[in-house]
Amino acid sequence: MPLKILIADDHALLREGLRLLIHSQDDMNVVGEAEDGIETLEKVRTERPDVLLLDIAMPRMTGLETIQMVHRIAPETGIVILSRYEKEAYVRKALKAGALGYVVKGEAGATMLEAIRCVAQGRFFLSSQIHKSVISSYLETVDETEEEHAEFGQLSDREKQIFHLLVQGHSSIEIGKVLFISSKTVDKHRASIGKKIGIDNPVKMVQYAIRNGIIDPTVWEE
Structure with missing residues (x-):
């Protein structure tokens, strides 16, 4: 069964480009689109996507807030953040909020498809423009008060x-x-x-x- 993909971005042109890219693949399909954070949550509830492509700068609700709400509604949905920001601080916040993927807008289509497939498998994926030490750095700075599991x-x-x-x-x-x-x-x-x-x-x-x-x-x- 093809992966169910939900695209959430307030730019119609970007959504159209992603939709065409995804529909060109046999193993994935776009099941919905959203223009803001609130609509994203509504679509997640109804469509239960395998992967959510989420703009980090969404109207009505920020991408980070949306990530946290999506995890409550559909914890099985993997999230790939779409962003024009390459700074480590943004990546760190996205990972800490619960995203598994972070892709800088403008990357090649092949990169986006790889990100979708990786996150669908529960694996991390970072845009090639982001330094790979970010994941390790993030893990070292997770709130020390977070409960450790034995x-x-x-x-x-x-x-x-x-x-x-x-x-x-x-x-x-x-x-x-x-x-x-x-x-x-x-x-x-x-x-x-x-x-x-x-x-x-x-x-x-x-x-x-x-x-x-x-x-x-x-x-x-x-």
Whole structure:
């Protein structure tokens, strides 16, 4: 099934360009467009997109505020921020708010398509114009009062193997093939992992894994 993409930007010409680009791909489809933050939330509620392309400077509600609301409404939706700003401060704020992707406007269409596919898999993606150290820098400056999770240590060795594969974007079928077990067994382990760490959303799992040093953020820097 094609990825469902929602485009949120107050510039009609940019939305049209993105729509044409996305519709040229067999594995993705535009399910809606929005001109401001409020309309974006309404479309997220009705369309439940896999990926939201979101302008950071939106009318009626800022992009950062919109990110936080989207996570409450549809935590499974991955977010790619569209911005003309390359400064680290903007990128850091977007990542901290919950975005997985950050693309500078004007990048090649291939870059946008790669960002969509990466974020749909729960992986980070940064525009090539942004220094790759931003992710590591962001992780080092996350609010120290944020609760640290120790639940990962409760996972069995098999569950830890599956967790690592999950946060790399692999499906249950793919994991089953790698570990020589059935996809149903993978799903059972996945449910157990979710209960033990208190997270069952792939995007949140990635953020949890990087924040707690379980995986190396440079995996997303290729």
